Amino acid sequence: MAKSKIAVIGAGLMGHGIAQVFALAGHDVTITDPSAASLATVKERISANLKDLGDDPAAIERVTPVAGLADCVKAADFIVEAAPENLELKRKLFAEIEAAARPDAILASNTSVIQITGIMQNLHRRERALGTHWWNPPFLVPLVEVIGTEWTSPEAIEFTMKLHRQAGKTPAHVKKDVPGFIGNRLQHALWREAVSLVENGICDAETVDTVIKAAFGRRLAVLGPLENADLVGTDLTLAIHQNVLPHIDSRPGPSPYLEKLVADGKLGFKSGEGFRTWTPEQQSELRKAVVQHLKKARDGG
């Protein structure tokens, strides 16, 4: 794919990582943020990541921080927004982006859970608007969900899939703009049952995590659930579902157990206690283990 001009809106956790991936893939990247501190440190943060990962340090030369949104997006082929998760803010930003961008630019939001339709509904060129949902950290987790709305053109989807594939990502096309897209629906179906097992006294929180990490979690990176169903047989899968599904949590809302944790101020790492208690050392060990695991997976180890 030819070198493109990419504009990134928001230079926080996700925005700086997304800029890094595109710059490393050879594209010219502009990035903006209303926080002067965030913009002033963005190149430093990207350089530190490149160094840490052993990636080409010269990629940073393709990243240009720009103070104003209009200047950041005006020449771009592809614009991705990674500003805070707030519908009104994102709507306002896309109105400004559309007014300043080239008419043929593709506009993408990296929202975690807000439906793309809601963000883009007031635009004039909705056929060029879509979602690209990256996972944290953007330079270590391969997946990018590419979400089309009822208005998105097949050409915009195709360009976006190709752009991300050629930047080394694994794009997945989400054909309907549903809440949670694909990844978070699957992830939170599992989390709902995880909470329910603890709530019902079947095991404690640590045991839930041990069971996953020591069993099917080991296989998940190479064997998806539907590959697994085919591997064991759809007939066996049906028999298991007939037996087990009636007993799995299917409540439509969050668990009261989770609601009580939050009401009691047990917010996890932030407060030192959530489902489990966490010392600062345990928190830092777990964070380190995750990054090491993801690096190893990226480098094929």
Ligand SMILES: NC(=O)c1ccc[n+]([C@@H]2O[C@H](COP(=O)([O-])OP(=O)(O)OC[C@H]3O[C@@H](n4cnc5c(N)ncnc54)[C@H](O)[C@@H]3O)[C@@H](O)[C@H]2O)c1
């Ligand atoms: N953190 C994650 O794991 C994750 C994963 C996938 C998607 N997302 C989504 O990505 C988006 C950004 O999340 P984040 O974790 O990078 O947040 P963050 O708070 O780290 O970064 C947001 C950045 O946006 C900037 N900002 C504030 N107002 C702005 C404006 N008007 N215009 C442009 N920038 C503005 C902030 O100064 C900040 O630097 C959110 O929609 C979030 O839901 C986050």
